[in-house]
Amino acid sequence: MQVQVGSRILGVSEMPDVKMLNVTKTFDKGRIVAVDHVDLFVHDKEYLTLLGPSGCGKTTTLRMVAGLVEPDEGEIYIGEGRVSGLPPEDRDIGYVFQQYALFPHMDVWDNVTYGPLVKGWNEKKSEGIGREMLELVRLYERTDAFPRELSGGMQQRIALARALAAGAKLLLLDEPLGALDAKIRNELRYELRKLVKDLELTAIHVTHDQGEAMAISDRIAVMRKGKILQVGTPQELYMKPQHLFVAHFIGESNFLEGYVSKVTKKETVIELRGGLMVRTLDKTHKEDDKVVIAVRPEVLTIEKGKKEGVNSLFGQVEKFRFEGTNTRCEIRFENGDSAVVVRPALMTEWLDVGEKVTVSFPVEKSFVFPYPKRGLREELTLE
Amino acid sequence: MNKGIHGIDRKKLIAKIAVFATLASLFIFVFLPSFFLISFTFTKWPDVYTEVFANPFIGDTNWIEIQKHLALSLRLAFFAVMLDLLFGIPLAYLLARKKFWGKGFLEDLITFTLVIPTSGFGFATVLTWTTTSGLGYLIGRGIVDIDFLIPLINVPFMMLIVHIALTFPYIVRTLQAKLEDLEPVFEQASRTLGAFPLTTFRKIVFPLTLPAIFSGGVLAFARSLGETGATMVVSSIYTTAPIAVIRWVSQFKFGSASFLGCLLIVVASAVILPVEFVLQKRGGPTFRFFSIRRIEKKILKTEKFVSRRLSRIKDVISLIFILLIVILPIIIVLNSVALSWSHDPDTGRVEGSVLYQLFGPSNYFASLLKATMVSFASAFVATYVATCIAIPTVFLIERHRLGRFIRSMLRIPLIVPTSALGLSILLLWGPGGLKLVNPGVWLIVLTHIVFSVPVVVEPIIATFEGSEIPMFEGAARTLGATPYNTMETISLPLLKRGILTGFILSFTRSLGETGATFLVMGSDVTIPPLVVNMVEALAIPAALFASTYLIALSFVLLLVFRMVTKR
Ligand SMILES: Nc1ncnc2c1ncn2[C@@H]1O[C@H](COP(=O)(O)OP(=O)(O)OP(=O)(O)O)[C@@H](O)[C@H]1O
Ligand SMILES: [Mg+2]
Numbered sequence: 007m008q009v010q011v012g013s014r015i016l017g018v019s020e021m022p023d024v025k026m027l028n029v030t031k032t033f034d035k036g037r038i039v040a041v042d043h044v045d046l047f048v049h050d051k052e053y054l055t056l057l058g059p060s061g062c063g064k065t066t067t068l069r070m071v072a073g074l075v076e077p078d079e080g081e082i083y084i085g086e087g088r089v090s091g092l093p094p095e096d097r098d099i100g101y102v103f104q105q106y107a108l109f110p111h112m113d114v115w116d117n118v119t120y121g122p123l124v125k126g127w128n129e130k131k132s133e134g135i136g137r138e139m140l141e142l143v144r145l146y147e148r149t150d151a152f153p154r155e156l157s158g159g160m161q162q163r164i165a166l167a168r169a170l171a172a173g174a175k176l177l178l179l180d181e182p183l184g185a186l187d188a189k190i191r192n193e194l195r196y197e198l199r200k201l202v203k204d205l206e207l208t209a210i211h212v213t214h215d216q217g218e219a220m221a222i223s224d225r226i227a228v229m230r231k232g233k234i235l236q237v238g239t240p241q242e243l244y245m246k247p248q249h250l251f252v253a254h255f256i257g258e259s260n261f262l263e264g265y266v267s268k269v270t271k272k273e274t275v276i277e278l279r280g281g282l283m284v285r286t287l288d289k290t291h292k293e294d295d296k297v298v299i300a301v302r303p304e305v306l307t308i309e310k311g312k313k314e315g316v317n318s319l320f321g322q323v324e325k326f327r328f329e330g331t332n333t334r335c336e337i338r339f340e341n342g343d344s345a346v347v348v349r350p351a352l353m354t355e356w357l358d359v360g361e362k363v364t365v366s367f368p369v370e371k372s373f374v375f376p377y378p379k380r381g382l383r384e385e386l387t388l389e
Numbered sequence: 390m391n392k393g394i395h396g397i398d399r400k401k402l403i404a405k406i407a408v409f410a411t412l413a414s415l416f417i418f419v420f421l422p423s424f425f426l427i428s429f430t431f432t433k434w435p436d437v438y439t440e441v442f443a444n445p446f447i448g449d450t451n452w453i454e455i456q457k458h459l460a461l462s463l464r465l466a467f468f469a470v471m472l473d474l475l476f477g478i479p480l481a482y483l484l485a486r487k488k489f490w491g492k493g494f495l496e497d498l499i500t501f502t503l504v505i506p507t508s509g510f511g512f513a514t515v516l517t518w519t520t521t522s523g524l525g526y527l528i529g530r531g532i533v534d535i536d537f538l539i540p541l542i543n544v545p546f547m548m549l550i551v552h553i554a555l556t557f558p559y560i561v562r563t564l565q566a567k568l569e570d571l572e573p574v575f576e577q578a579s580r581t582l583g584a585f586p587l588t589t590f591r592k593i594v595f596p597l598t599l600p601a602i603f604s605g606g607v608l609a610f611a612r613s614l615g616e617t618g619a620t621m622v623v624s625s626i627y628t629t630a631p632i633a634v635i636r637w638v639s640q641f642k643f644g645s646a647s648f649l650g651c652l653l654i655v656v657a658s659a660v661i662l663p664v665e666f667v668l669q670k671r672g673g674p675t676f677r678f679f680s681i682r683r684i685e686k687k688i689l690k691t692e693k694f695v696s697r698r699l700s701r702i703k704d705v706i707s708l709i710f711i712l713l714i715v716i717l718p719i720i721i722v723l724n725s726v727a728l729s730w731s732h733d734p735d736t737g738r739v740e741g742s743v744l745y746q747l748f749g750p751s752n753y754f755a756s757l758l759k760a761t762m763v764s765f766a767s768a769f770v771a772t773y774v775a776t777c778i779a780i781p782t783v784f785l786i787e788r789h790r791l792g793r794f795i796r797s798m799l800r801i802p803l804i805v806p807t808s809a810l811g812l813s814i815l816l817l818w819g820p821g822g823l824k825l826v827n828p829g830v831w832l833i834v835l836t837h838i839v840f841s842v843p844v845v846v847e848p849i850i851a852t853f854e855g856s857e858i859p860m861f862e863g864a865a866r867t868l869g870a871t872p873y874n875t876m877e878t879i880s881l882p883l884l885k886r887g888i889l890t891g892f893i894l895s896f897t898r899s900l901g902e903t904g905a906t907f908l909v910m911g912s913d914v915t916i917p918p919l920v921v922n923m924v925e926a927l928a929i930p931a932a933l934f935a936s937t938y939l940i941a942l943s944f945v946l947l948l949v950f951r952m953v954t955k956r
Contacts, residue, residue, distance in 0.1 A: 074577050094580040101581035107574040111596045124584035124592070126689050172582045 024048040024071060024176065024210065029080030031066050040066040042232035043080070048210060053202055055211045057219040058229030059255070059388035064212040067229070068178050071210065073097050084176060100174030104181040106165035108153035114140070114164055115149040121172025139167040142201065159190045166198070170205065177202060179211040183218065195222045216256055220244075228252050250298060250375040254386050259300040259373075260345035261382060266295045273369060280341025284317050288374035296377035303348040305371040308335065309364045310355065318366040319345075323357050337365055400872075408789065411781040415795070415842070418778060422839045423654075423802045426813035429822075430651045433644070440644030451645045454633070459652055462630040465544050466613035469552035470560075473609050474602065476553075477560035480707040482594070484561070485568035495708075497947060498715050499558045504946045506901030507555055508920040509939030511619025512932050513718035514551050515924075522725045522734075524717070536625040547623040552616060554714040556609035563608065567601030568594070586700065587692035607661050608803075614657055615806030618903030618917045622924050631808040635907050638812060643821065650809030657804045665800055719940055726937045729930050746931040753931040756919060757938065764915040767833040768899035774834070775841030776892055780884075782842065783849045796850075799843040811836055811905030819909065828911025836909050837899040844898055845891035852887025889953045897946050 026046040032039050041063040048054045056064045069075040071082060073094035082089050089097055108117050118140055122132035140146040143163035153161055162182060169177060182198065183191045199222045202209045213219055219226050220240040227237040228251070235249045240256075247253035254261075264284075267277040274288045276299055284299065291297055312320050321339040333354045335347045347365060357363065378385035430437055441451045483489075484496060502510065517523035519531040537546040575597065579589040595602075617631045624632055630653050637646035726743060728734040733741025740749075747754040782799075786792040802810070814836045818826045826832045858880055865875045881888075903917040910918060916939065923932040 072581055074581070093586075094577070095583045095585055097581075098583075099581055101578065103574055103578060105572075105574065107572075107578040109575060109578070109593060120579070120584075120592075121582040123685070124579070124582065124588050124689065126686050168582065178581075 023050055023083070023085065024208065025081075025083040026067070026071070027081045027083075029067075029070060029077045029082060031063075031070060031075060031077050039232050041070070041077070044232070044234050046227060046234060046237070048208060051203075051206050051208055053199060053209045053211065053222065053224045055213060055219040055223035055226045056229055057213060057216060057226050057255075060214055062229045063232040064214070064229055065180055068101075068180050068210060068212050071176075072099055072101050072178055074101075098174060098176070100169030100172055100177045102162075102165050102169050102177070102179045102182045104184050106153075106161045106185075108161055108164055108168070110153055112152075113149065114145065114151050114153070114156070117153070117164060118149075118168045118171050120168065125172065135171050135173070139171040142170070143167045158186050159194065162186060162194065166201070170201075170207075175207065177207050177209040179209060181213055182211070184213070184215075191218070198222065220256075226256075228255060230255075247300070247373060250300065250378060250382075250385055253300045253373055253375070258303055258346070258348075260303060260306070261386075262299050262301070262343050262345070263377065263382065264297060264299060266291045266293050266297055269293055274374065276374070278341060279343060280339075282319060282339070282341055284319075284372075285369045286372050286374050287370050288372075291374060291376070298375050298377055298382060300373045300375065301345070301367050301371065303334075303346045306345065306347040306365050306367050308337070308347050308349065308354075308357070309366075310357070311362060311364065313364040313366075315364075315366055317369060318364050320362070320364050323359050323361045323363060326357050326359060337363060339365075407781065408785065411778070411785050412791075414778050415782060418774075418835070418838050419802055419842050420798060422810065422813050422817055422835070423805050424813075425817045426647055426650050426809055427654060429813070429816050430647045433647075437644040437648050440642065441648050451642070455630075455645065455649045455652065458628050458630045458633040458649065459656065461544075461627065462614055462653075463656065464542065465548055465552060465629065466610050468542055468544055469549060469556055469613045470606050470610050472549070472553050473557040473560045474606065476707055476710045477557045477605070478564060478602070479703045480557075480711070481561045481564035481568060482590075483704055483707060485565045486573065495711065497951070498711060499561055500950065501943060501947055502554055502715055503558045503562075504897040504901070504950065505943040506618065506903075506917045506920075506939045507551075507616060508618035508622050508901075508903055508917040508924075509722075509936035510554065510718065511551050511622035512920060512924055512936045513722040513940075514554065514619070514714075515547060515623050516725060516933075517718045517721045518547060518550065522728070523721045535623065536627070545623075545625070545627045547625070548620060548627065548629070550714060551619045551623050552613045554718075555616060555619060556612050559608040559612060560602070560605040563601050563605030564598060567598050571597055585689075585693050585696035587696045588689060591688075591692070603664055607664050611657060611661055611804040614653065615804075615808070615904060617806075617808055617907070618901065618921065621903070621921045631806050631904050634806075634808040634812055635904065638815070638908050643812075643816070646812055647816065650806075650812045653806045653809045657806065658801070661804050662800070665797070722933060722936045722940065726933045729933065733930075741930060743930040743934045746928055747934060751928065751931070753923065753928065753934075756914070757916070757935060760914050760916045760919045763830060763833075763910075763913045764900055764917075767830050767837060767913075767915065768896050771834045771837035771841050771899050772845070772892055772895045775838050775845050775895055776888065778838075778842050779845035779849060779891065780881075780888065782846055783853055783884075786846070786850060787853055799846055802839045803843050805840075806904065807836075807840065807902060808904035808908065810839055811908035814839070814905070815908055828909050829913045832909040832911070833906055833913065833915065836905045837902060840902075841895040841899060844895040845888070848890040848894065849884055849887040852884050852890075856883050858883055886953070890950075893946070893950050893953055897943075897950070900942075900946075 024046070025048075026044055029041060029044045030039070031041040044067060046067075056067060058064055066075060070077050071084070073089065073092055073096075076091070084097060084099070094101075109120065112120070115136065119132050119136040122135055137146065140149065143166060145160060145163055145167070148156065148160065153164070156164065162185075166182070179198075183194055186194065195218055211219075211222065223240060225237055225239055226243055228235045228243065228249075230251050236243060236247065236252045238246075243252060243256045247256060250261075253259045262278050262284075264276045264278040266274055267283070268275040269292065273285045274291060276284050276286060276297060278284060286299065319339050321337040321344075323335060324338045324344065325334075325336040327334045328351060331351060332348050333351050335349070335357060336344060337347060338344045345365065441455065442449045444451060484492065515535060518533055519525070519535045521530060523531070525531040533546050535547055538544070539546050539549065571594070575593050576589050579593045580586070584592065615631055617635065620629055621632055621635075628636070630649055634646045634650050634653070637643075637649070729741065730743050732739050735741075739745050747757075782795065786796050789795075814832060815828070816822045818835055819828060819832055826835060861879050861883065862875050865879045866872075870878065901917055903921065906915050907918050907921075914922070916935065920932055920935045920939070923929075923935060
């Protein structure tokens with residue numbers, strides 16, 4: 007039902023792709039590189055999320071698409087048209103600001119119909135669309151309220167309705183749920199996605215919350231320090247991280263340092279510190295390469311006592327915590343390395359600190375990355 | 390135990406005494422002089438009535454004069470504020486939202502006209518517009534005559550120009566501060582929703598900053614209504630209300646002078662206080678604009694055109710405006726001083742040179758030196774005393790239940806035109822009243838304290854409210870500091886910047902004050918009246934030198950001001 011409503015009003019026919027080619031933006035006379043040679047392609051009617059730690063350039067990227075910031079280098083296309091130099095009012099976008107930016111001196115109705123008004127649409131059309139957008143976010147009965155009289159969640163929905171009412175085909179959302187408390191945030195994510203899908207919009211959503219990104223997106227672009235490291239569906243990023251940082255940032259990983267000791271047709275053998283050997287199916291490294299092997303805590307299994315086997319590492323329990331659904335166990339291996347094991351609580355034996363255990367993982371369930379030039383710890387910091 | 394209770398009692402007593410002393414000094418030094426003129430006029434009403442309305446020889450001529458002068462002052466203030474808004478708003482927007490080369494210089498220039506003693510600046514402006522030493526150089530005669538009356542609005546051109554130059558900084562500075570506080574995100578939101586820059590300004594920025602525009606306008610209006618120094622220099626045949634007050638006092642027409650002074654106070658209050666009251670309401674008022682759909686489309690079209698085609702022009706116009714009314718007069722004064730340093734540039738005569746007038750028989754240099762001493766001494770003492778009253782007053786305003794009331798009351802000395810104030814002081818402490826103090830430095834000091842206290846109080850309050858002092862004080866108390874310790878180690882150091890800013894602002898204001906000083910100075914002439922006297926005595930080279938001297942002085946003050954206010 008809502009699909010038809012939205013489509014009719016917006017006259018949705020052709021949706022834009024967004025293309026960013028080699029886009030760079032610096033601040034402070036080049037001292038701060040906020041966005042560093044980014045290429046990004048957003049498909050028609052796609053829900054894409056820009057995910058990354060604080061200060062990595064997500065907002066700047068979004069603002070360049072909106073025309074609020076002009077790139078130093080590179081080109082941006084919305085649909086067929088190149089938008090470089092075009093002011094925001096000519097780009098036909100909807101932008102939802104993190105703090106909503108609802109006009110404090112206007113009531114809900116005037117806020118929502120602001121776009122139609124300044125675009126000079128006729129009164130009937132403006133009122134129609136204002137009404138329908140407010141019904142869509144279920145706030146039609148609050149038209150006379152001023153923004154400060156509304157709860158955070160309501161303000162968020164008004165901000166969304168306002169952006170949609172301006173007839174935008176491309177919706178840009180900068181941490182739209184960031185200012186809400188956890189429970190409302192979780193509810194609104196699904197609502198937000200449903201709305202975008204119902205109205206057949208293209209959306210670029212910025213967040214630093216990986217849970218939100220995983221739940222809401224068709225694809226996620228992971229950013230760090232102004233660069234996009236990997237773009238993919240949530241599953242792809244989880245299953246096949248192509249970058250150490252992605253393995254770290256999407257889900258959780260244990261990292262073990264080592265050298266490639268042998269490469270055969272079937273597998274690669276890696277020697278960890280202290281001479282421990284593990285096997286992987288990795289094909290990308292040569293003998294003697296320094297590497298980091300990443301294993302997700304939830305693929306590790308744990309047994310009491312010392313057991314021999316493929317990819318079995320012997321160690322001692324250092325911490326053991328019950329975390330509701332899961333248990334979280336920190337193990338220190340013989341060679342001094344450590345790893346975290348997460349298991350469903352109902353399926354785990356209770357372990358005591360100091361207990362001797364064997365931890366193992368299947369050969370196909372690990373990722374191998376070249377050892378980062380500037381060191382593992384630096385590579386994984388969020389700044 | 391007993392001792393503890395005793396201790397508390399004593400502390401309470403001391404606190405009470407401190408509150409009482411602050412209130413008493415506020416009353417004696419600030420409020421009493423502000424209101425005295427009104428009560429004087431009432432108590433002497435029969436005499437005043439006879440002089441103003443029923444003079445046995447001239448009938449109600451004085452009353453007609455009063456109406457004329459007051460009307461001119463109001464017209465002048467009104468049109469000055471309107472033009473301030475016209476040029477000031479784009480300028481404030483430019484300064485608050487854009488970064489560009491020379492921005493700091495532009496801001497300094499705007500502050501400059503706030504700190505410069507106005508009589509010197511008035512002279513520079515006259516020179517610029519009415520003589521061949523100024524803009525007239527280009528066409529071989531003055532651009533306008535000094536008595537040129539702008540048709541339709543009936544405001545003397547020179548007065549309007551000078552008043553705009555001296556009052557537009559109030560609009561620019563207040564609005565700029567407000568805009569810098571206002572997140573640009575609202576403007577950005579408006580743009581992403583499809584509004585052109587000018588539409589965004591009309592629908593978002595303007596309504597959100599209207600309180601600041603109003604309060605800047607109020608300050609500008611008050612300043613224009615009371616301005617005397619520059620106005621006297623450019624007045625030629627016209628008389629504004631403050632000038633009339635001064636002239637009548639010198640002719641011992643106290644009845645007319647005090648009646649006109651009263652009217653000035655009443656008119657200023659009637660215009661300004663309602664606006665202040667609306668603005669002071671919690672959270673500020675919400676202005677809603679009803680847009681008329683039918684013309685809305687036309688407006689939008691125009692705004693689109695202007696936003697697209699003419700966006701740069703308004704910035705350029707603002708800059709030309711500054712160039713014409715601030716920079717040019719300064720340059721022309723400096724240039725003229727250089728040209729006529731040793732001989733008159735036109736006739737070549739030595740008698741028309743700066744040097745001759747300074748050190749020759751009229752010996753203006755000695756007068757200038759003496760005036761400088763008087764100016765600095767009185768400005769320093771007045772500001773010092775005012776600061777001593779202002780600091781406890783700020784605590785009173787923030788902590789005492791009378792606080793809000795005191796704060797509103799402190800607006801009044803700021804809007805009372807200074808010539809009315811001077812008359813009030815003269816009639817209160819001086820020979821016309823209690824005969825406690827004779828005209829001279831000490832009466833100047835008493836006069837300047839009146840407006841200096843509110844000038845010092847404002848920045849201290851701003852610092853107080855911006856620095857979370859109560860929180861830090863609370864922290865200090867939990868760490869075991871006594872209230873006195875807390876004051877000395879926490880509050881005063883945190884307030885230092887505010888106190889310094891207030892001190893400098895008050896000092897410069899005191900140094901440049903003309904209207905009141907004229908009435909109370911006796912033979913202790915300060916610099917600004919001296920410049921007026923030079924112009925009236927047609928000692929132009931001397932006036933040139935004095936103006937240059939004032940410009941240099943303001944420049945130094947500006948540097949000090951910058952050092953204090955910038956982090
Ligand atoms: N207008 C600006 N002037 C100077 N530096 C800026 C400006 N805007 C952003 N930066 C800098 O650019 C970098 C990227 O900022 P950006 O806001 O895009 O990050 P972000 O990923 O959105 O971070 P967050 O999650 O904290 O919002 C930061 O180092 C920031 O300090
Ligand atoms: Mg951001």
